[in-house]
Amino acid sequence: MSVYTQLQALNITLPPVSTPAAAYVPFVQTGKLVFLSGHIAKKDGKPWVGQLGVNMDTAAAKEAARAIAIDLMGTLEAACKAAGTDLNGVKRIVKLMSLVNSAPTFTEQHLVTNGASELFGQVFGPAGAHARSAFGVAQIPMGACVEIELIAELN
Secondary structure: OOHHHHHHHOOOOOOOOOOOOOOOOOEEEEOOEEEEEEEEOEEOOEEOEOOEOOOEOHHHHHHHHHHHHHHHHHHHHHHHHHOOOOHHHEEEEEEEEEEEEEOOOOOOHHHHHHHHHHHHHHHHHHHHOOEEEEEEEOOOHHHEOEEEEEEEEEO
8 A cells, every 4th residue: 555545544744844953954865775863743833842751741742753753754755755756665664763851760762652653654564664762861952852763765
């Protein structure tokens, strides 16, 4: 099934690539691998602020991670277009790295990150199964609750 059919079935519209907030580019391709810079959680176009274990719960942060996955797919689509293909040209989502803004006692970073991982599985099927890391960190730029970066392989 087409990635775009899956996105439509999930009622997901991909956003355009965000303008980088610092000195970096949104993605880099080397060979068949595409490396996407970290994307922070946004809600209503603004940083989705919160710290797990202080003023945000796992369920809300899981929604934030899902929102990041949608933003990442928008950037991945732009990277695919630059390579002469579209999201159907993604051979595999290779790896996610998730940073979760966490209090020292919070230990559910893996559950937060499932918000992104599960969506990649829904959209890309078996090609969406990926390796990943989920870390708790003291702070994320602009106070965002979650930041995720992605590596994908193109056909």
